[in-house]
Amino acid sequence: MLQSVLSQQQNVKQRSASLRFVQGRKKLEEAFQHGKHAIDDLVNVAKALRSMPVVDLHIPTLCLVGSPNVGKSSLVRILSSGKPEVCSYPFTTRGILMGHIVSNQERFQVTDTPGLLTRHDDDRNNIERLTLAVLSYLPIAVLYVHDLSEDCGTSVADQYITYKHIKDRFGDRLWLDVISKCDLLGKKEPISFHDADEDVARYRRLGPEGALQVSVQTEIGVKQLKERVHELLTSQMARIKSSKAEHETHEVGTSVVY
Numbered sequence: 001m002l003q004s005v006l007s008q009q010q011n012v013k014q015r016s017a018s019l020r021f022v023q024g025r026k027k028l029e030e031a032f033q034h035g036k037h038a039i040d041d042l043v044n045v046a047k048a049l050r051s052m053p054v055v056d057l058h059i060p061t062l063c064l065v066g067s068p069n070v071g072k073s074s075l076v077r078i079l080s081s082g083k084p085e086v087c088s089y090p091f092t093t094r095g096i097l098m099g100h101i102v103s104n105q106e107r108f109q110v111t112d113t114p115g116l117l118t119r120h121d122d123d124r125n126n127i128e129r130l131t132l133a134v135l136s137y138l139p140i141a142v143l144y145v146h147d148l149s150e151d152c153g154t155s156v157a158d159q160y161i162t163y164k165h166i167k168d169r170f171g172d173r174l175w176l177d178v179i180s181k182c183d184l185l186g187k188k189e190p191i192s193f194h195d196a197d198e199d200v201a202r203y204r205r206l207g208p209e210g211a212l213q214v215s216v217q218t219e220i221g222v223k224q225l226k227e228r229v230h231e232l233l234t235s236q237m238a239r240i241k242s243s244k245a246e247h248e249t250h251e252v253g254t255s256v257v258y
Contacts, residue, residue, distance in 0.1 A: 055098065055138060058244075060236035061109040062101065062229060063134055065166060066145035067159050068115025069152040071180035073097075074216045075145065079229060080110040096130055103230040106237075111140070116166065118158040135166070139243070141174035141236040143229065146207055149184035156204045157197075163208070174239070176232050177211035178225065183218045 055061065062079070064072040080099030097112040113131040117124070121132065134140065144163065148156055167175075179185075207213075212228060214221035 055109065055111075057139060058240060059107065059109050060233040060240060061111060061138060061140045062143055062233055062236075063111050063113060063138070063140040064143045064145060065113055065131060065135065066115060067147070067152060067154040067162055068117065070115065070145045070147035070154070070159070071152070071216065072115070072145050073112050075143070075178070075180065075214070075225075076110055076112040078216055078222060079226065096134060101229070101233070103226070103233070106230075106234075108233045111138075116162050118154070118162045135170050135173070139236070139240055141176070141232045142170065143176050143178060143232075144208075146177065146179050146211065147181050148179055148204060148207055149181045149188055151181050151184050151188060157200050160200050160203045163203075174232055174236050176228055177208040179207045179211050179213045181215060181217075182213035182220055183215040 064076060066072055076097070076099055080101045096114075099110045099112070101108040101110050111134060113134055114127040116128050116131055124132070135142070144166070146159060146163065147154070148159075150156060152159075212221055212225055214225050216222070
């Protein structure tokens with residue numbers, strides 16, 4: 001009799017434990033389902049971090065920026081050790097490519113960035129946002145590339161709008177404007193030649209003030225480009241050293257000895 005009662009009690013405990021186990025597992029599954037998107041996001045972030053190029057923040061970096069297919073990657077090839085894919089269609093560059101420039105026994109970095117379309121920053125895709133991230137967070141000098149021949153497929157008017165937006169936002173950077181594919185100027189029918197804006201009309205004729213005309217195909221302006229890039233990166237090195245010295249001075253000034 002006693003043994004039967006004990007057996008029943010044991011069975012009740014086992015059923016109760018089994019029920020609690022099922023309920024607990026169900027709650028864990030619900031919690032996992034609720035948070036699995038966050039886990040997926042973390043996995044994607046980890047993959048993105050592993051694929052990101054290594055940037056030395058103490059070495060001057062030249063960042064090539066512009067609309068898609070304006071010739072940024074071709075310029076990277078003649079300036080540095082970076083070997084980007086170069087094709088005649090937009091968005092060949094789908095990530096940040098790093099290379100190195102050795103000039104007068106000094107070593108610098110160069111980065112090729114994805115092209116920017118003419119639209120509001122909130123509407124940009126993840127590829128374009130990589131470019132904005134580089135401009136925002138890395139200590140870089142900007143080489144902005146323009147294609148006034150419109151061989152890139154983007155009208156001069158749209159290139160001007162994008163250029164003005166980026167220049168207004170990041171104009172505190174050391175800056176060099178380059179008109180690429182200058183050997184094609186005047187040889188192609190313009191996409192649109194109705195420049196109601198006087199500034200756009202001037203930009204179409206001359207480009208930004210002080211811009212350097214370059215052709216990778218005919219090597220026009222290539223020597224001058226390399227000289228100007230060296231000057232730009234030397235100035236960027238001075239900025240980096242000055243910023244480092246200010247930071248160290250600030251740390252010393254704020255330290256307290258007890």
